[in-house]
Amino acid sequence: MSDQMPTDIPFQHSSTGTLGVEMEWMTVDQGSGAQIPAAPFVFEVTGSSARIKPELFTSTVEINTDIHHTTAAAIDQLQALYNQVSDMLAGRQAALLSTGTHPFSHWRDQQISDDPRYGRLLDRLQWMARRFNIFGIHVHVGMPDGDSCIHAMNHLLPVLPVFLAISANSPFWHGEDTGLSASRIKIFEGLSQGGMPFYFENWRDFEHCAGRLQATGSIDSVRDIWWEMRPHPDFGTLEVRIGDMPACRDDAAAYIAYVRAEAMAALHADAIPRIHPSLIRENRWRACRFGMRATIIDPFTEELIPVLDWLEKRLERLDQCGIDRSELALVAGRMDCWRSHGGGDAIQRHLFSRQSSLPDLVRAIRLQDGWNS
Template identity: 30%
Template sequence: MTARDPGPAAGVTVGVEEEFLFVDVGSRRPVPRAGAVLARLGADAGIKPELYESQVEAVTPVLTSLAGVARELVTNRASLARAAAAEGVAAVGVGTPVLAGPRPELSGGDRYRLVARTYQGSFADYEACGCHVHVGVPGDDLAVAVVDHLRPWLPTLLALSANSPFHHGRDTGYASWRTIDQARFPGGGIPPRFGDFAGYRRCLDRLVDCGVLIDERMTFWAARPSPRYPTVEVRVADVAASPDGALLQAALVRGLVRAALDDLGRGREAPDVDGQLAAGALWSAARYGIHGHGIELTGGRRVPARALLAALVRRVRPALEDTGDAPLVDTLLPPVLAGGAARQRATAATGGLTAVVDELAGLLTEPVAGERSAEHVPVPCDRMS
């Protein structure tokens, strides 16, 4: 399988990984209770340890339909909420902690200890939570080619998902502080244009050999070929407060991957995007979210973020119609467009930061808007973890 011959079934499967933060129900501050919560859930729950004891990651199976993704997102979140409540804590979907807690405790393992030793202060309070979407793409060269095509759209996916305006008790002035927090690490942001898998490996191996990354899994690029699965992994988004945001990210990312595969099948190369402008576009998305301005990367001009989103939706519309997902996306867009960051700030203005945390805890298990609009039946395979 080459980059110019993606095949008709490529890019169909999708899976979502969501990271959540535990907070004490009294103080609303992060607490290290992941071990106890995971013990209640059991090994088969689709929820696994994360970097710190204050976090977990919920993983869907590999699916072929958004209806299946919706059910899994809701099921994972409900299971997590019940187990957390039994331990006297709440799970919240937020990009960075609203209030400061005690210094986070590593969840264990030699790799995490090596990460902590390598990155020192940059890592000491990094309780960031994201949403990662995996879309099946067979073949290493094809996966790299797809990532090259995704580069112009990654800032818009971030702007739509921005859900971390507060950090440790202060308003950061950003819509996604998680993105700024993540910029402290090397191997992040919009990835370079690699061209092929050999170019990707050269860049990755050089960063590891130079001691910048501890291993090939450590990259923070907003999109990458997965180091573990036959997928393209888009990891630019903040975790969503409710399942709607995660489901919309899954739909749009799969649509973008399918559009890239179509372009590659027709011999269309990825657009040439300036690296510095791409970094600026990601910063703008983090700063202003979906309600401010962004940067149109192929033209190099400042435009409203919502105009960029409209262009993205036009880009994926044929793929969404092909899979029957267009009605669901049209239903999901209005509630998600309200913006996680804007909603948090509105709540803080009337109830303070504790009210923000309480609202986030309630949103975790909201039903998916328009869930019945998706038509396909899932075909689950092995879980991603």
């Protein structure tokens, strides 16, 4: 089998630090708040578009940016695309919702998109693919070559749990409060190639891993590797996929800016000792359970520290590394709000405590997300 194993995976060059963002929005009924299969109508209007695309379920619209050089520019385009889709849906009494999971709609009720690739995935993954009714934000950061991408990915592994903590926005699942801040990740990790990525020695090491998976029929292509962070050789990027769909526009901007800042710092960082995966997994669990209220194990000192305190110190370190201060300001500007009110998970629970039903909760989430203003 090794003689047939594909090993050469070209990594397309990208300008270092360029930025692209994908956001997975669900379509909901304006009245009931339930997920509805409104996405095909959007695609009928837009036609084939690289910016507005289908996903696994017909109740999902994926919105993608062009290549940008700043978070502010990416957010501006995301807002314009959101407005475009939202206006289309309004005539159908439908709307877009930004959460990592729907508070009460069930995966069994979702229709599969009419795409041969999704049919193959469903045939291979069965129940796991059917349950994949979850929604996230993916941030692509341009890398000059494959070895640089692997270098940056290795450095970012210990920081992955912090990305999850500040985006955690999926406390409800099928009408129940899960007790978790980010239940989405527990569905995500059930995929055969889901969960945390691995340390790799270099690009050749990754090529061997991906080639083995293809040669053994485990994946059709690198696109079927759904790790929470992965190289994207076709785009020439490092793609961070761990984040829930953020609770609001300002949280989205802070998340995108922070991921890009860490990726740029990692790209230029000197070699450091690898953090044991068991510590990263424990912090990942703490972020999943408690979100921004988590106390994590500092991966570099192994001391316990509240995640927002760690992030505050980290921003100072990133500033010393020469990261653009306008980008860091987008993160720092959310700290007081996060300390006072928590993240998306806490906001959902607070809103639910003041509503009479889960449909009312969905309407309340839409009203406070900042994309409608």
